[in-house]
Amino acid sequence: MSIRVLIADDQDLVRGALKVLLNLEPDIKVVAELGSGVGVADAVKKYRVDVALLDIEMPDVSGIEAAKTLKGTDCAVIIVTTFDRPGYFQRAVDAGVSGYVVKDTPPDELAAAVRRVHHGLRVFDNHLVEAARRAGNNPLTPREIEICNAAKDHASVAQIANRIFLSEGTVRNHLSNVMAKTGARNYHEAIHAAITKGWL
Template identity: 50%
Template sequence: MSIKVLLAEDMHMVRGALVALLDLEPDIDVVAEVADGNDIVPRALALRPDVAVIDIDLPGTDGLTAAAALRDELPGCRTLILTSLGRPGTFRRALAAGVRGFILKDAPPQQLAQAIRRVEKGERVVDPELAMAAWDSGDNPLTERETEVLRLAADGAEAAEIAARLYLSVGTVRNYLTSSVVKLGARNRLDAVRIAREAGWV
């Protein structure tokens, strides 16, 4: 029986290339292609794929949030993250979301098909260098709420907009941002965003 795969990638050319690559494998069948993170769970529930190959940076719901939702709503579908962002913090967030595999887009093409087969069997597939970097890196010093506030700030939201979205006061949002700057040893909010992004925490 073929391994049924859902592929989530927003760049049309990259998605097409991946589908063409996987179509060469006799035991892998791409049953769905999506470009928006909001479509992952509904399509997966409709088609019941064995493996979901998901890019992290998607419009709508980001790949890691979609992976966590997929784990909760369709536990039989295993998730493989395919990304150009080989950051230890991102890798740790992927593990927390229940992802079974994490490989980089610049890996040799044959690694993707092999990773899909291994993930479908229940194995964990991780780029070894990335695993070592995650092992050596420190934990995210920010609280969950500080991370959430900084993530919205990284997307360009002002304090008032963040406050409205998270049902907080503007003063509380500013306190979270100030705390993030201090904890990260940053010069200002923009520097805090840069540090957190480079670490893969936002």
Template identity: 45%
Template sequence: MTRVVLADDQTMIRTALATMLGLEPDLTVVGQAGTCAETVRMVASTQPDVVLLDVQMPDGGMDAEDGIAALPALLEAAPEARVIIVTTFGRPGYLRRALEAGAVGFMVKDAPADRLIEAIRRAASGLRVVDPELAAASLSIGASPLAEKEALVLAASAGGASTKAIAESVFLSEGTVRNYLSSAIGKLGAHNRAEALRRATENGWL
């Protein structure tokens, strides 16, 4: 019997997945979570074989901006768990980040149900399960060109935040923020910060 934990901040999706997996004779859902922190606690207490992990989840009090960022803590809590990222956003950058962080699979939520079930079985048996089109796209775009601070400052610019507001939120001087934003815009081949933010987000680099 393969033991599964479902981590997704949308209760309806978790419930539907749990119901679907419950119909399979060799799969059992041993826990559900809606935040990054709750997921780490859940896998620590249940030690599942497979975790289906969403990307865009609230941190729940831990220092993790999304599900991928929570992966190291999750795998430390349950070293034998095999993690499959299941997300609405099939961004190549997400795939690269997920695999580098220790995930063994990456699927989008609009994949057929039988493909997801087969992915769980394959992951539990020690195999990787990655959408081939996303894998090819990830290789073609490469890793993020942004340095850590550039990505931090660019992400903080979302919503049109002023340079002063960004500086206060990331504890840097306004001059440093302007330099990082300018560098990020140049590396992404964008004309302004809004375009740079859009390109980085679409590629899954933020």
């Protein structure tokens, strides 16, 4: 029996390349493709997927959020991404993924990772594990993360407050906390730092 794989990646070229490479393996078959994290759980159920390969940054629903919807199912999840940020890695682990590999991983290693997670093993890069250990847990609170996400497009304090129904004073207080935690001089730098660390 072939290992049934789903690929979710918003880049058509990447998704197509992964499909071609994995379908060359005699024991792996790509049975579903998605251009975003939307509908991952439904597709896993419909196509009886054994292993889902999810990109992190996708429209509407991220790979990490999609992974959470598969917790408790028989489908193992591997994050396949260009981002080797400790914060992303830690969030992925917390979401219950079984593997985390970067997109420049050689094809034979990716295929081996699919087989390993299908057999209940975990595949994490030692460098990332150590980097995440050194970085520690994400220091931002859920509210601070919400505010930072609302400010990613360089929104003003008034715009942020409008978007998430908080007072401007409350938004300023939370942004000050984020600045303190990142060591940034202003909240735009703080949000950039939080993104770079993979906290958002």
